[in-house]
Amino acid sequence: MSYLDVQIGGSHYINMPIQPLVFCKLNNLGPHETKIIKYLCRYKNKDGIGDLCKARDVIQKLIEHEINEVDVRTSYVCEDCFNKHLVAKTFGYECLDCGCACHKNKEYNNCENDS
Numbered sequence: 001m002s003y004l005d006v007q008i009g010g011s012h013y014i015n016m017p018i019q020p021l022v023f024c025k026l027n028n029l030g031p032h033e034t035k036i037i038k039y040l041c042r043y044k045n046k047d048g049i050g051d052l053c054k055a056r057d058v059i060q061k062l063i064e065h066e067i068n069e070v071d072v073r074t075s076y077v078c079e080d081c082f083n084k085h086l087v088a089k090t091f092g093y094e095c096l097d098c099g100c101a102c103h104k105n106k107e108y109n110n111c112e113n114d115s
Contacts, residue, residue: 012045032062 004022007014013021020041024034035058043051 010046012042015045016041032058032065036062 004019005014013019020034020038023029024037029037036055039051039055039058043049043055047054
């Protein structure tokens, strides 16, 4: 028996010719994309409009994530500063100037791009 033959809480995935998990793994999709596929595949057999709303919510979050990712990465910032800034922003801390060349560049201030 395969792990795909067992489902807790229903049969909305087992009855699919290609389960969302398999599709997402084969296509190297990330967590946002995987959730979207999951909700779209099951909406007719599980939560209907509710699953479509969940998919829409995750799509909106993915769009915002991609926009913020592009905004921050295309600004004059090194990878190390980007990671520190992302952690600070994620956990609600103030982004501090680490003193590297990125922060000294007059065209870029790490925290000015926050909105």
